[in-house]
Amino acid sequence: MTVTLSAADQALLVRRRRVLGAHAPLFYDTPLHIVRGQGVWLEDAEGRRYLDVYNNVAHVGHAHPRVVAAIAEQAATLNTHTRYLHERVVEYAEQLLATVDAPLSVAQFCCTGTEANELALRMARFGSGSQGVIVSDFSYHGNSATLAALTTGLPAPESLAPWVRTLRIPDTVGVPQERHAAILDQALAELDAAIASLQDAGYGVAALLVDTIFSTEGLVEPPSGYLRGVAQRIRAAGGYVIGDEVQPGFGRMGDAMWGYHSHGIVPDFMTMGKPMANGHPVAGVITRGDILEDFGEHALYFNTFGGNPVSAAAGLAVLDVIRDGGLLEHSRMMGANIRSGLGDMARRHPAIGSVRGRGLFFGLEIVRPDGTPDAARTRRIVNRMREEGVLLSRTGRDDNVLKMRPALVFDQACADLLLETLDQVVGEG
Amino acid sequence: MTVTLSAADQALLVRRRRVLGAHAPLFYDTPLHIVRGQGVWLEDAEGRRYLDVYNNVAHVGHAHPRVVAAIAEQAATLNTHTRYLHERVVEYAEQLLATVDAPLSVAQFCCTGTEANELALRMARFGSGSQGVIVSDFSYHGNSATLAALTTGLPAPESLAPWVRTLRIPDTVGVPQERHAAILDQALAELDAAIASLQDAGYGVAALLVDTIFSTEGLVEPPSGYLRGVAQRIRAAGGYVIGDEVQPGFGRMGDAMWGYHSHGIVPDFMTMGKPMANGHPVAGVITRGDILEDFGEHALYFNTFGGNPVSAAAGLAVLDVIRDGGLLEHSRMMGANIRSGLGDMARRHPAIGSVRGRGLFFGLEIVRPDGTPDAARTRRIVNRMREEGVLLSRTGRDDNVLKMRPALVFDQACADLLLETLDQVVGEG
Structure with missing residues (x-):
């Protein structure tokens, strides 16, 4: 046929x-x-x-009828923004935050994964005082100018920015266990070199930004302890770990709600998008309270559609369906x-x-x-x-x-x- | 009380x-x-x-019952993305494009005004081969890292980027007519200096990005011919004019669907957002076919939620309500x-x-x-x-x-x- x-x-x-x-x-x-x-x-x-x-x-x-009903009912009632008090966005943030680990404690809502990664990067740069970002050498985190300048897995007319360094995520699939330790050592040495290079160039290290399931990379499986070792080095260099949970999040991995669980780390930022509201344009960043407060003292971040009553209702319905089902x-x-x-x-x-x-x-x-x-x-x-x-x-x-x-x-x-x-x-x- | x-x-x-x-x-x-x-x-x-x-x-x-019904009906039927053929997004683009002037001829959909301005800027930079951007000295165009670096009307921790120059939009409210010509001359001389400064610094001119009603600026009213003169100079320097229609668009100004009409220009890019779908997260960029095709040959731009069937249905309903009412x-x-x-x-x-x-x-x-x-x-x-x-x-x-x-x-x-x-x-x- x-x-x-x-x-x-x-x-x-x-x-x-x-x-x-x-x-x-x-x-x-x-x-x-x-x-x-x-x-x-x-x-x-x-x-x-x-x-x-x-x-x-x-x-x-x-x-899904429950998500559709939530959207229809809330759209018929009210759809404004978060500059008025509203129960739904607070309840949604509370329920979402109940699924993550300390010290992650606050949420910011936006509309797309691009916006979520943009906001996390802005906060990481502000908090670290540095500009450098480390990403995987075959990855995609969004379609804005800044994210295009760190895109390695898709055609983008922007060159890789001078403040970006890339890592090859090591893969252990099909590799005998006894060689994993050497793979881990080599991968961490590659990270050390990337950090040193950003520092030498004067950019410093603001963040590591990685998909915690490495989907664009082809679902590669790094050796046990890889992201733990990476996170420790990034933080030692003054940077933050941004876990892009757009692909693995909301229970897709079966063993946990979030991809970071399988790596034995808690990132400083989690970014989320696509599955969050079953197709309604909802995305978000979860981080530590102290990081958000520091940033909020210097920035007026407002996202017109982010966390509006309909978006919150749709997001809540998805959490309900996951739990009840x-x-x-x-x-x-x-x-x-x-x-x-x-x-x-x-x-x-x-x-x-x-x-x-x-x-x-x-x-x-x-x-x-x-x-x-x-x-x-x-x-x-x-x-x-x-x-x-x-x-x-x-x-x-x-x-x-x-x-x-x-x-x-x-x-x-x-x-x-x-x-x-x-x-x-x-x-x- | x-x-x-x-x-x-x-x-x-x-x-x-x-x-x-x-x-x-x-x-x-x-x-x-x-x-x-x-x-x-x-x-x-x-x-x-x-x-x-x-x-x-x-x-x-x-x-609005018609917009709510459109959202509810389409959400209950299908809500995917533009990687499948779907009638709604095509019909929406056609109807939207019927409201704009030649040579504007193609639309790209995204979710927020931030995303729309990001995409327009990426295309303007690609098309011009330059990086410099000129904005008003009291303006706001979005909350991404790049747009924060050209924000002049809100607190943002990012410094103004070295590739940004700002203009004071001249105001004629309460100023006798006979002084308008001098105001215009001075404002255009200020622009000439901004263009020269970007060129001298090696950034060149990629774009002017302005709200065509100057709302953040306080609804200032430049002298007649101002934006026409500005556009002519920006284009002579190899740059594009991006009209941010988030505030004036969709008939708010009463005299026309779009803010650019009152200035006697057609911008190279129009960006739109907030009112587009009555609260549903829909935004868009309209530009010339040749600009989009050149960019598309080098970039894979895809926006997961942008132009999805529900967004298109909501946007269409808003256009219907404006027309029928x-x-x-x-x-x-x-x-x-x-x-x-x-x-x-x-x-x-x-x-x-x-x-x-x-x-x-x-x-x-x-x-x-x-x-x-x-x-x-x-x-x-x-x-x-x-x-x-x-x-x-x-x-x-x-x-x-x-x-x-x-x-x-x-x-x-x-x-x-x-x-x-x-x-x-x-x-x-």
């Missing part, structure tokens, strides 16, 4: 290019025209249904089942170089017979899966890691369908 | 400070706890109603009536130094008997108006301009109530 655009979709695509430009990104070799979503299912304009194993924004499922535990269990199925599959298909991830975030590394990355085959698999009615994507520095992040309500029947379809498509060669 | 916080509101304020920090801004000497909104009315936790003459975000009135014409007429009433009031009260604005955006300059700015009295008036049940705020470099921006559905009865209450409160001294 080869998919082609219908005449109606072709006309829509032409209109779209005219008003949004030719470069606005679309998924798949043949774009998909989605008109409806419910739970883990999306439906296209011709009534075909697709199992959504990709979209992490619809975190508790597309059009036991979705953290569900994510852990379903994740283990799927991971086990992917492991079995890897033994049958030499094209699968490794299985990565946990909870409901998986990566399948696709390789050639000689073990080198096979981006072309990975792309073929993504497009063939779409033809077979299962939506996923790819990631990693070599574009050869299948990326799967279904809604937390993904169940065993979905898992079976995913595994069967993947088994068939990977087997096609 | 002196307002004090109820015990319940005091408790809410304590909880709020604990989780959002002590510096998260609140309006009024005694904060207001708003729980409901409808049209031009807000209601507090004790059931008291307030005439809202301030909130420009609820552009067509609080909880004849709100542009209504804004012009009601604005003229109010402006006339304010003019009468100014003749009765020597404390009113000048009346500013048009459409449904007004400023009343409050001065001492010697004509100097009276910030303390302005603040008293704002707080007294709140006690009398009318919400407004203040602006300007001397914090002495009463700021009034009601929803476009503000009617004559509201206007009468505003004028009567203001007349009484200003008269209290």
Whole structure:
């Protein structure tokens, strides 16, 4: 089966290019025209249904009735901003903060992950008195001018800023345990060099900014103790640790609400976005009270839409659904089942170089017979899966890691369908 | 009547400070706890109603049923992103672009005015190959690191960046016509010096970034031809003109949908935000097709929530309500009536130094008997108006301009109530 655009979709695509430009990104070799979503299912304009194993924004499922009702009810009642007192934003901050560890104690709301990382960086620079930022050498944290100047994992016309240093996040997948210590030592030495370089150049160290699941990097798995060692060195240099929780947060990893838990650290800032309100534009920064107060004495930070009553209602509804549905535990269990199925599959298909991830975030590394990355085959698999009615994507520095992040309500029947379809498509060669 | 916080509101304020920090801004000497909104009315936790003459975000009135229905219906159907084809975002872009002038022809959607100005600046820098930015010397365009470094009208811990030059926007209010030409010459000479300074420092000129109604500046009114002369010089220096339409846009000025119209220019970029979707976090950049295509060839710009189906539905509903309600014409007429009433009031009260604005955006300059700015009295008036049940705020470099921006559905009865209450409160001294 080869998919082609219908005449109606072709006309829509032409209109779209005219008003949004030719470069606005679309998924798949043949774009998909989605008109409806419910739970883990999306439906296209011709009534075909697709199992959504990709979209992490619809975190508790597309059009979740409880989130939709919260948005509709609050929008019909009041939608202003945080310059008036309102119960919802306070309650939301309290519930959100109940999921994090001391000394993290205060929240600031904004609208996108970009805004969250911008605010965390501003506070880190103010607090440290330094400008330097350390990021992974294949990462993405947002689309503002400053974040573009530290983007290493996407095309950006801005050069890497002179105040940025990059780290290669070490990967231990498939590496024997006895070599992990050496990998750790080398990675920390690389960090020491980055810190020294920023200090020598006069920038100092304001922050480390990392995705705590390293998703853009391709779900690499550093040796145990890596982020603990990194955080200790960053802080010794006067900088702060910003954990970008946009990808791992809100229970996706199954073992905890936040990605930082698995690294044995508590960051100085957590930034969050996409899944936070199931698609409503809500994002946030959580930090220590003393950091926020120092910054607040010198800056008037206000975000017009951030933390407004509707945003707070949507965010609260997502927390409610996660708690009442036991979705953290569900994510852990379903994740283990799927991971086990992917492991079995890897033994049958030499094209699968490794299985990565946990909870409901998986990566399948696709390789050639000689073990080198096979981006072309990975792309073929993504497009063939779409033809077979299962939506996923790819990631990693070599574009050869299948990326799967279904809604937390993904169940065993979905898992079976995913595994069967993947088994068939990977087997096609 | 002196307002004090109820015990319940005091408790809410304590909880709020604990989780959002002590510096998260609140309006009024005694904060207001708003729980409901409808049209031009807000209601507090004790059931008291307030005439809202301030909130420009609820552009067509609080909880407008058509906008609420559009949000609720689309949220229940689908809320993904622009990487799938979807009719709504295309239709929204088409309708929005139908309100602007050639050569503006393409739209990009994001979530906040900050994001819109960030994107416009990134494109302007890429297109010009320069870094320098010229802004007004009392302005605010957003809360990111880059925009904080060009903020001149608010406390920001970041110093003004070395690639920024500032202009004093000349004011002609109360100045005899025969002196306008000299004011214009001097202001353009100031711009020439700013351009030369950026060029000498090696930054060149990427952009002028200005609010086309100069609201933070206190609704100052430059001489006729000012922005035309400025735009011509910016472009001659290789830079772009970014018109920040967050304040004047969507028909607020009554005479046109956009602030740039009154200046006889078409900017290279228009940025928009707050009123765009009546409170739903929607913002956008409109520019020329060639500028966007050049940028798109080198940058992968994607905004997860920007232009999603719910945002597009909310934005479309606002455009529908403006058109079907004849709100542009209504804004012009009601604005003229109010402006006339304010003019009468100014003749009765020597404390009113000048009346500013048009459409449904007004400023009343409050001065001492010697004509100097009276910030303390302005603040008293704002707080007294709140006690009398009318919400407004203040602006300007001397914090002495009463700021009034009601929803476009503000009617004559509201206007009468505003004028009567203001007349009484200003008269209290």
